[in-house]
Amino acid sequence: xxxxxxVEIAAxxxxxxxxxxxxxxxxxxxxxxxEAPAAEAFVRALKGRRIEAIDRRGKWLRLRxxxxxxxxxxxxxxxxxxxxxxxxxxxxxxxxxxDLRDPDGDERGAVSLRYRDPRLFGRLHHxxxxxxxxxxxxxxxxxxxxxxxxxxxxxxxxxxxxKDALLDQAILAGVGNxxxxxxxxxxxxxxxRPADQLARAEVRAIARGLERSIEQTLAxxxxxxxxxxxxxxxxxxxxxxxxxxxxxxxxxxxxxxYVLGGRGTVSCPRCQPTAGRPGRERREKGxxxxxxxx
DNA sequence: AACGGAACCTGAAAGC
DNA sequence: TGCTTTCAGGTTCCGT
Numbered sequence: 284x285x286x287x288x289x290v291e292i293a294a295x296x297x298x299x300x301x302x303x304x305x306x307x308x309x310x311x312x313x314x315x316x317x318e319a320p321a322a323e324a325f326v327r328a329l330k331g332r333r334i335e336a337i338d339r340r341g342k343w344l345r346l347r348x349x350x351x352x353x354x355x356x357x358x359x360x361x362x363x364x365x366x367x368x369x370x371x372x373x374x375x376x377x378x379x380x381x382d383l384r385d386p387d388g389d390e391r392g393a394v395s396l397r398y399r400d401p402r403l404f405g406r407l408h409h410x411x412x413x414x415x416x417x418x419x420x421x422x423x424x425x426x427x428x429x430x431x432x433x434x435x436x437x438x439x440x441x442x443x444x445x446k447d448a449l450l451d452q453a454i455l456a457g458v459g460n461x462x463x464x465x466x467x468x469x470x471x472x473x474x475x476r477p478a479d480q481l482a483r484a485e486v487r488a489i490a491r492g493l494e495r496s497i498e499q500t501l502a503x504x505x506x507x508x509x510x511x512x513x514x515x516x517x518x519x520x521x522x523x524x525x526x527x528x529x530x531x532x533x534x535x536x537x538x539x540x541y542v543l544g545g546r547g548t549v550s551c552p553r554c555q556p557t558a559g560r561p562g563r564e565r566r567e568k569g570x571x572x573x574x575x576x577x
Numbered sequence: 578a579a580c581g582g583a584a585c586c587t588g589a590a591a592g593c
Numbered sequence: 594t595g596c597t598t599t600c601a602g603g604t605t606c607c608g609t
Contacts, residue, residue, distance in 0.1 A: 284601080284602060284603075285603090286603090342603075342604095357603080357604085358603090359602090359603060359604080360601075360603060360604095361602095402601090402602090404602080404603060404604080405603090406604095416604085416605095450603090452603090452604090459602085459603070460601095460602065460603085513600095513601060513602085545602085546601095546602065546603095547600090547601075547602080
């Protein structure tokens with residue numbers, strides 16, 4: 284699933300492939316991928332425009348056009364952009380294509396961007412202004428950095444489980460199920476801990492965990508063709524995501540696997556203690572579910 | 578405000 | 594073998 288690092292890689296690739304080029308043609312194979320306007324109007328709005336800049340915020344891509352309007356692309360769960368020669372056959376699950384050329388008019392620099400998305404959770408959107416979903420995003424860990432004090436203050440205002448809060452795009456933009464799972468393991472914080480119970484040092488550890496996990500994923504997956512971890516036969520480059528039942532890489536205890544906030548979650552029962560600090564055990568007493576700290 | 582659940586999708590994998 | 598069920602999750606929406 285594309286989360287912040289994968290979308291960042293997509294943004295870097297699209298910059299290299301498309302920035303400064305002009306749109307020669309757009310083909311929408313499946314109109315469901317175009318959220319707005321209608322597919323025909325979408326094609327008309329892009330045709331002939333020059334792509335001036337590409338940026339990313341959270342899991343959103345924004346392509347700024349030379350008339351001030353923008354194209355937004357959200358990859359959903361299985362969306363990806365690849366570069367092909369204009370004459371290349373359609374990709375498997377190709378839902379749209381954008382053909383580009385150099386703006387001076389000849390056919391030099393002709394390239395075809397193909398949008399693939401088997402499960403169709405991704406969306407393309409053309410608009411004059413920023414979308415509400417884009418402007419409502421919280422700080423982006425890569426674009427803005429993570430302000431620990433500010434994050435701590437924000438988390439103190441909710442009793443939701445910390446993992447649930449991290450997935451809230453208004454609190455931090457771009458964190459998805461994988462990055463949240465990895466960062467909480469790095470920080471030794473149980474995903475079920477109420478967000479308002481976290482000490483400043485724990486929030487700092489989570490921030491560092493996110494930064495480290497994002498960096499690792501970027502280093503591992505950078506390149507023109509990304510493979511998502513849940514694709515058939517794809518390798519799993521993550522430390523504990525997708526490793527429920529395996530021994531914890533840190534303490535060898537079997538990793539727990541459960542559903543939290545409707546999402547698959549993995550954590551270590553020993554080194555991500557529910558109520559205690561790392562290193563200190565002894566903390567049982569009936570059901571640990573409703574256990575509250577003094 | 579928060580929380581659970583459904584819907585949107587479809588291929589792969591597991592179950593029978 | 595082949596049909597059926599389950600699972601995966603980013604986001605939005607709806608009901609409680």
